Amino acid sequence: MNKRKLRYGLIGAGSNAERKHLNNYMTLANVELISICDVNIESAERLAKKYNITKVYSNYEEMLDKEELDLVSICTPNFLHAEISTYALTKGVNVHCEKPLAINAKEAQKIVDAKNQSGKQVMVGLNNRFTNEAVFLKKYIDAGYLGEIYQVKAGWIRRSGIPGRGTWFTNKDCAGGGVMIDLGVHYLDLALYLIGMPAPSYVTGAIHQNFSHTTTRNRNGYKGNPNGIFNVEDTAVGFMGLQNGATVNFEFSWASNIEQDKTFIEILGTKGGISLINGEVKIQSELLETCVDISPVLNPNIKLKNEFEHFVNSILTGEELIAPAEHGVYMMNIIDHFYKAASRKEPVFFEEVKDKVRLLSSF
Numbered sequence: 001m002n003k004r005k006l007r008y009g010l011i012g013a014g015s016n017a018e019r020k021h022l023n024n025y026m027t028l029a030n031v032e033l034i035s036i037c038d039v040n041i042e043s044a045e046r047l048a049k050k051y052n053i054t055k056v057y058s059n060y061e062e063m064l065d066k067e068e069l070d071l072v073s074i075c076t077p078n079f080l081h082a083e084i085s086t087y088a089l090t091k092g093v094n095v096h097c098e099k100p101l102a103i104n105a106k107e108a109q110k111i112v113d114a115k116n117q118s119g120k121q122v123m124v125g126l127n128n129r130f131t132n133e134a135v136f137l138k139k140y141i142d143a144g145y146l147g148e149i150y151q152v153k154a155g156w157i158r159r160s161g162i163p164g165r166g167t168w169f170t171n172k173d174c175a176g177g178g179v180m181i182d183l184g185v186h187y188l189d190l191a192l193y194l195i196g197m198p199a200p201s202y203v204t205g206a207i208h209q210n211f212s213h214t215t216t217r218n219r220n221g222y223k224g225n226p227n228g229i230f231n232v233e234d235t236a237v238g239f240m241g242l243q244n245g246a247t248v249n250f251e252f253s254w255a256s257n258i259e260q261d262k263t264f265i266e267i268l269g270t271k272g273g274i275s276l277i278n279g280e281v282k283i284q285s286e287l288l289e290t291c292v293d294i295s296p297v298l299n300p301n302i303k304l305k306n307e308f309e310h311f312v313n314s315i316l317t318g319e320e321l322i323a324p325a326e327h328g329v330y331m332m333n334i335i336d337h338f339y340k341a342a343s344r345k346e347p348v349f350f351e352e353v354k355d356k357v358r359l360l361s362s363f
Contacts, residue, residue: 005032006312009067009093011060011084012075013038013047015221016098020127021073022051024308031071031312037063060084064091071315073125074098077168078176082107085122086114094315096308098125100185101328103176105336108329115325122325123311128190129322133281135304136296137274141194145285146269153266154191155251156183160217161261162254166228170212178232180207181335183252189331191248191265197330198242203337204347205238210255217255238338 008031010017025031035055038044048056057063064072064087071094074084082102085095089111101124102108115122128134141149163182168174175181192198211217212230234255240248265276272285283294305322313319333350341348 006070007034009035009069009072013043017075077174085111089114089118094120095122105333108332124323124328126323130307132298147271149269151268152248156263157253161219164222164224166225170230179252179254180236201241201243202349203240207233207342208235
């Protein structure tokens with residue numbers, strides 16, 4: 001039996017790369033940390049020293065050409081995801097790409113095409129799919145306890161949570177959009193994933209830029225540049241109709257004049273409903289002709305699914321991915337249509353991509 005460890009490289013040396021990717025991959029016995037790359041070589045060297053990584057690069061192509069890696073994490077600004085992912089795949093490297101998969105559906109599809117040609121795996125870094133709450137709710141909904149689902153609400157609203165004016169997050173060329181592509185990719189994705197990713201029919205909505213001229217509503221730890229570019233939305237609200245007849249309301253904001261931050265998903269069905277509000281699961285149903293509220297007790301000391309173990313297992317055994325690249329295309333297709341609807345100030349329908357949407361919704 002081959003006991004060789006998987007050779008791992010990191011592309012992008014920011015805080016998320018360290019906190020999420022390095023801190024988790026370093027714990028896996030069958031993974032060896034080999035190399036790290038960042039255009040800011042000092043950032044790469046700092047993490048390399050901290051995690052005893054011997055190979056440091058400022059050019060990802062050079063790293064991928066030289067190191068014969070088995071998998072990489074891509075933790076760069078969004079506009080680089082497709083470029084780096086496709087190059088890694090041509091080198092026979094499996095890719096763990098942070099969300100969103102790309103800045104639009106066309107770029108995301110390039111990654112899927114490269115994956116299919118390479119025979120390697122691509123997983124999107126949708127960490128919210130791997131929480132105990134999400135794993136439980138997915139099983140609960142798939143078991144049919146909600147009956148026919150007819151209404152969904154999803155959102156993430158912050159009081160002061162702009163990720164730094166003038167950072168790449170607020171530059172449309174780098175990020176692809178604002179809060180919708182940043183936070184929407186988390187909670188709209190999770191809500192649709194829980195109900196089986198049904199094909200959308202139409203979407204409408206609006207975007208707002210309310211706090212673009214201030215630095216007082218930055219998220220903690222994100223200073224930014226007060227004179228930097230801010231040409232994306234800080235609020236996005238929308239409504240989507242699904243081909244199965246259900247509807248979806250969503251709301252996302254980096255900054256709002258609200259009492260406190262809130263993440264929420266509510267899913268209503270003919271037999272019951274669920275809510276996931278600020279990480280707390282509640283079930284609403286009916287027993288013995290009586291309405292009941294149920295609060296599941298999930299053991300926080302037991303991790304039901306680990307994002308990083310899962311990806312490694314998929315590489316080694318072919319285990320079906322929970323967050324494959326195709327799901328990234330599905331979500332970016334919805335976001336593309338939302339931005340178009342917000343720009344036109346009228347609903348946009350999905351007929352022109354109907355067949356592809358239906359195909360993607362089968363995953």
